[in-house]
Amino acid sequence: MATDVHLAPPTAAPARTARSSSRTARAPRARLGILGWLVRIVLAVVFSFPLLFMFVSSLKPDAQIFGDLASLAAFLPVGNISLDNYAAVFDRVPAARFLINSVGVSVVTVALGIVINSLAAFALSRMRVPGKGLILTVIIATLIIPFETLALPLVWWVNQLPSLSVDEFGVAFTRGWLDTYQVQIVPFIVNAFAIYLFHQYFESIPKELDEAARMDGAGWFRIYRKVVMPLSGPAIATVAILTFLPAWNSYLWPLMVIQTEELRPVMVGIQYFYQLNVSWGEIMAYSTMITLPVIALFIAFQRSFINSIASTGVKG
Amino acid sequence: MRTPARRVVVTSAAVGIIAALTGCASGGGGAAGSDGKNGELTLWTHNAGNKAELDAIQSIVDDYNASQDETSVKVQAFPQDSYNDSVVAAASAGKLPCIVDIDGPNVPNWAWAKYLAPLDLSVDLDKNLPSTLGVWNDETYSVGYYDVALATFARKSVLDAAGIRVATVEEPWTREELDSALAALKAEGTWEYPLDLGTAGTGEWLPYAYSPFLQSFGGDLVNRDDFQSADGVLNGPEAVEWATWFQGLIEDGYAAKKSGKDSTIDFQNDRSAILYTGSWAATSTREVLGDDLVVMPSFDLGTGPKIGGGSWQWGVTTGCANPEAAMDYLSFSLKPEYIAAVASATGTIPATAEAAALVPGYEEGGELAQFREYSEKYAVLRPETPAYPFIATEFGKAMQDVINGGDPRSTLDTAVKNIDTNIKSNGGYTQK
Numbered sequence: 001m002a003t004d005v006h007l008a009p010p011t012a013a014p015a016r017t018a019r020s021s022s023r024t025a026r027a028p029r030a031r032l033g034i035l036g037w038l039v040r041i042v043l044a045v046v047f048s049f050p051l052l053f054m055f056v057s058s059l060k061p062d063a064q065i066f067g068d069l070a071s072l073a074a075f076l077p078v079g080n081i082s083l084d085n086y087a088a089v090f091d092r093v094p095a096a097r098f099l100i101n102s103v104g105v106s107v108v109t110v111a112l113g114i115v116i117n118s119l120a121a122f123a124l125s126r127m128r129v130p131g132k133g134l135i136l137t138v139i140i141a142t143l144i145i146p147f148e149t150l151a152l153p154l155v156w157w158v159n160q161l162p163s164l165s166v167d168e169f170g171v172a173f174t175r176g177w178l179d180t181y182q183v184q185i186v187p188f189i190v191n192a193f194a195i196y197l198f199h200q201y202f203e204s205i206p207k208e209l210d211e212a213a214r215m216d217g218a219g220w221f222r223i224y225r226k227v228v229m230p231l232s233g234p235a236i237a238t239v240a241i242l243t244f245l246p247a248w249n250s251y252l253w254p255l256m257v258i259q260t261e262e263l264r265p266v267m268v269g270i271q272y273f274y275q276l277n278v279s280w281g282e283i284m285a286y287s288t289m290i291t292l293p294v295i296a297l298f299i300a301f302q303r304s305f306i307n308s309i310a311s312t313g314v315k316g
Numbered sequence: 317m318r319t320p321a322r323r324v325v326v327t328s329a330a331v332g333i334i335a336a337l338t339g340c341a342s343g344g345g346g347a348a349g350s351d352g353k354n355g356e357l358t359l360w361t362h363n364a365g366n367k368a369e370l371d372a373i374q375s376i377v378d379d380y381n382a383s384q385d386e387t388s389v390k391v392q393a394f395p396q397d398s399y400n401d402s403v404v405a406a407a408s409a410g411k412l413p414c415i416v417d418i419d420g421p422n423v424p425n426w427a428w429a430k431y432l433a434p435l436d437l438s439v440d441l442d443k444n445l446p447s448t449l450g451v452w453n454d455e456t457y458s459v460g461y462y463d464v465a466l467a468t469f470a471r472k473s474v475l476d477a478a479g480i481r482v483a484t485v486e487e488p489w490t491r492e493e494l495d496s497a498l499a500a501l502k503a504e505g506t507w508e509y510p511l512d513l514g515t516a517g518t519g520e521w522l523p524y525a526y527s528p529f530l531q532s533f534g535g536d537l538v539n540r541d542d543f544q545s546a547d548g549v550l551n552g553p554e555a556v557e558w559a560t561w562f563q564g565l566i567e568d569g570y571a572a573k574k575s576g577k578d579s580t581i582d583f584q585n586d587r588s589a590i591l592y593t594g595s596w597a598a599t600s601t602r603e604v605l606g607d608d609l610v611v612m613p614s615f616d617l618g619t620g621p622k623i624g625g626g627s628w629q630w631g632v633t634t635g636c637a638n639p640e641a642a643m644d645y646l647s648f649s650l651k652p653e654y655i656a657a658v659a660s661a662t663g664t665i666p667a668t669a670e671a672a673a674l675v676p677g678y679e680e681g682g683e684l685a686q687f688r689e690y691s692e693k694y695a696v697l698r699p700e701t702p703a704y705p706f707i708a709t710e711f712g713k714a715m716q717d718v719i720n721g722g723d724p725r726s727t728l729d730t731a732v733k734n735i736d737t738n739i740k741s742n743g744g745y746t747q748k
Binding site: 062063066067069091092093151152155156159176178251252255256257259260261268271272273274275277278280 | 367392578
C-alpha cells in the first residue's frame with residue numbers, strides 16, 4: 001500500500017541551473033556599461049511607445065489624435081483630455097460582458113491545458129509507450145498545419161457533437177456545440193507546442209527522482225503530481241502564457257461559432273468600432289482595456305517565463 | 317493484454333461514436349437550417365457597434381412583432397468587418413437564420429451558393445433605386461433601405477484662391493481639369509499631397525472606390541456580356557491607360573501612396589485639399605467646415621463620372637422553415653417611414669423617393685439631395701456575377717501593385733489570367 005511520499009526539496013530544476021548560469025554571466029554584463037544601458041533604454045522606448053500612444057490616444061478626441069500625429073504630442077496627454085472615449089466604449093460594446101467571457105474562456109483553457117498537456121508529455125517522457133518518439137514527432141508535426149485550413153471542417157465537426165441541455169421539460173441531448181462556451185474552450189485545450197515544451201522540461205528532471213518515489217511506493221500519477229509537476233513551475237508558467245495569449249486573442253473561431261452577443265469574447269468586440277466613420281479614440285480606449293490583463297499576466301509570470309524559455313532552448 | 321474480443325468491442329464503439337456524430341449530418345451543409353420553426357424567425361445584421369442603425373432595425377422589428385401575433389422576429393447583430401465570415405461558417409454548419417443582410421455585390425455569389433431564395437414580396441420594388449436591389453439571373457434576391465454615393469469634397473475658399481471652378485452634375489471635372497487643379501494646388505505648397513484618394517483603404521474599398529475610375533476610362537472589371545472573362549476589359553488599352561494615370565497621381569506627388577488611416581479627419585484637419593470619399597462623411601465634415609464645404613461629383617475621365625452602386629440589403633435564406641413569414645416581415649419593413657428612419661440613422665441615401673422626402677436634407681433641393689442624384693445618374697453596379705468576390709480580391713491586389721509602382725500592363729494581365737482561371741474552374745458560375 002502506498003504511503004505519503006515525502007521528498008527532499010527540488011535539486012535539479014533547470015530553473016535553478018538557469019539562475020546560476022546567469023550569475024556567472026554577470027561579469028561580462030557589467031562590462032556592457034553605458035552602451036549596454038543605452039541600447040536597453042532605446043529598445044524599451046521602441047517597444048513601449050506603441051502602448052503609450054494607445055493609452056494617450058484613448059484620452060483624446062479623434063480629430064486631435066490625427067492632429068497630434070506629426071509631433072511628439074502624440075505620446076503626451078496634452079490638449080483636450082478626458083475619459084469620454086471610455087464612457088463611449090461601454091455605450092457601444094457590452095465590454096464588461098466580453099471581458100468576463102474572455103477571462104472565463106482563457107482561464108479554463110489554460111487550466112485544462114496545463115493538466116492535459118502535461119499528462120500527455122509526462123506519459124511520453126516517463127512511461128514505456130511503444131513508438132513514443134514517433135508519437136511526439138507526429139504531435140510536433142501538427143504545428144505546421146495553419147488553423148485557417150482546419151477552421152471550416154472543425155465548425156462542421158463541433159456542430160455534430162452531442163450536447164446536454166436542461167430546460168423546463170427536463171434533461172435532453174441535443175446536437176451541436178455552436179453558440180456555447182465549450183466550443184470556445186475544448187478545441188484548444190490540447191496544444192502540440194505545450195506538450196513539446198512540457199516534454200522537454202520533464203526530460204531535464206532527473207529520472208532518479210522517479211525511482212526514489214517508486215521506492216517509497218508512489219505510482220505514476222503520484223510521481224506526476226508530487227515529483228514532476230512541483231519541479232516544473234517555469235514550464236507551467238510558460239505554457240500558461242503561451243496558452244493564455246491565443247485564447248485571449250481568439251478572433252476567427254468565435255466569429256464562426258458564436259452567434260449570440262452574450263457569449264462573445266473581447267477580440268470580436270474590437271470590430272464593433274469599425275463603422276463607416278471609425279471611432280479611433282474609442283478603439284484606443286477599448287484596446288487599452290483589453291491589453292491590461294495580458295500585460296498583468298506577463299509581468300506576473302515573466303521571471304518563470306524567461307527561465308523556462310532559456311532552459312528549454314525554445315525561442316518564442 | 318488486449319484480446320481480439322475486446323479489440324472488436326473497442327473498434328465497434330469507436331465506429332459507433334463516429335457514425336453517431338456524422339450519420340445524422342448527411343442532410344446538413346449548404347444553407348439548410350431550422351430557423352423559422354415555431355413561429356420564431358432570426359434576423360442577422362452587420363450592425364453590431366452601430367447603435368443608431370441597430371436601434372432603427374430593432375424598432376422596425378418591434379413594430380412588426382407588435383403588429384401581429386403569428387410570428388416573432390429576433391435580431392442578432394454581428395460586427396461588419398467579419399460578418400461574411402460568420403455567415404459562411406453558419407452556412408457550412410446549416411445554421412443560417414431566416415433573414416440576413418448582405419453587402420450588395422455579394423448577392424449573386426450567395427444566390428449561386430444557394431444561401432438566398434428569390435424574394436416574393438407584397439411591395440412594388442420598381443420605386444427603389446436600382447442600386448438597392450440585388451438581382452441575379454433575372455431574379456431579385458435582396459432589397460436595401462439605402463445606398464451610398466462616392467463624391468469629392470473640397471473647401472470653397474481653397475478652390476476660389478487657386479482659381480478652380482466648383483464641379484457640378486452638369487459639368488463635372490474632366491481629366492484635364494483635374495490634372496491642372498492638382499498641379500495648381502500642389503504648386504501652392506500647402507499640402508504634401510493635395511488629393512486624398514483613401515489609398516490606405518483595403519478590402520472592398522479598393523474595387524468600390526477605384527473601379528469606377530476604370531469604368532470612366534472605358535474599361536471594366538469583367539466583360540458583362542456573359543461574365544465569363546475579364547480579358548480585353550480589365551487589361552485593354554483603356555484599362556492600361558487608367559492604371560497608368562492612377563500611378564501617375566502617386567508618382568507626381570498629387571496623392572499619397574498610402575494615405576492617412578482616416579482620410580475624412582485628415583481633410584477636416586486641412587491635411588488635404590480634395591477628398592475622394594462617400595456620402596457617409598458629409599454630415600460630420602459639414603459640422604467642421606460649415607458653408608466652406610463643397611461637395612462635387614466624381615471625375616469624368618472619358619465616359620462620364622461613375623460611382624459604385626449597391627450597399628447593404630436584406631434577403632431570405634433557402635433554409636428558412638417559414639419563408640412566407642420572412643417575406644412578410646421584409647414587405648412590412650419596406651414602408652417609407654422605416655426606410656427613412658434607417659437612412660436618417662445612418663446618414664445614407666434613402667432607397668425610394670417617398671422615403672427621401674421624409675429625411676431632412678434629402679428632400680428636393682436639400683443639401684444632401686445631390687448624393688441621391690449622383691446615385692441615380694452615375695451608379696454602376698459591381699458586376700452581378702457569383703465570381704465577384706474573387707474578382708474584387710484580384711482587383712484589390714492589382715490596385716495595390718499599381719499604387720506601389722508595378723507595371724500596369726503586366727499587373728492587369730496577371731489579374732485577368734487569375735480571374736479567367738477562377739471562372740473556368742467554377743464552370744462559369746452558371747446556376748448549380
